[in-house]
Amino acid sequence: MTSPRFGLAVAASLMAMSTAGAASAQATSERPALLNQLVECRSLTESGARLDCYDRATEALDAAERQGEVVVVDRAQVSETRRQLFGFDLPSMPSFITRGETEERLDxxxxxxxxxxxxxxxxxxxxxxxxxxxxxxxxxxxxxxxxxxxxxxxxxxxxxxxxxxxxxxxxxxxxxx
Structure with missing residues (x-):
């Protein structure tokens, strides 16, 4: 059984990106459905139901990540990727990576x-x-x-x-x- 804190920690501290073939606009502007399911568990008021919801949602998110359907990256990984890609002519980072902040330019x-x-x-x-x-x-x-x-x-x-x-x-x- 997965603790509800694990699910909240995953949702709060990491960004999830769907790579399972979702439309480009959806992948860059909306959260993956699995992350939404996890966050929606907070709305349940009964403790047992909320815990069951968290357990199901975190198991589904964990399984999707292990199978490569969802990729989880943190800011440090994004920064390291930018450094590794320095010099390649690439488009700017998608909005799911820079959500809430301006893209840092590596000069x-x-x-x-x-x-x-x-x-x-x-x-x-x-x-x-x-x-x-x-x-x-x-x-x-x-x-x-x-x-x-x-x-x-x-x-x-x-x-x-x-x-x-x-x-x-x-x-x-x-x-x-």
């Missing part, structure tokens, strides 16, 4: 170099510790210490482009691969 990331290699055309490809790969898109010469652990900063630049800076180097225009 730069800092990480370290794992490996850099130069292609035949003289342009570089950079593999970074955060798992991302970036390719040089300008034709300028790059001067940096090509060794693992070198500090790297990538920032947004004009017109949707990005610039990578190594300690003491000029900015290199790059694109996320």
């Amino acid at each position: 730069a990331i800092e990480t370290t170099l794992v490996r850099a290699s130069q292609a035949g055309d003289g342009k570089w490809t950079f593999r970074l510790a955060n798992g991302s790969t970036w390719s040089q898109i300008d034709s300028g010469r790059v001067r940096f210490r090509n060794r693992e652990g070198e500090a790297v900063r990538i920032r947004r630049a004009a017109l949707g482009s990005y610039q990578m800076v190594f300690d003491g180097s000029r900015a290199v225009r790059v694109r996320r691969q």
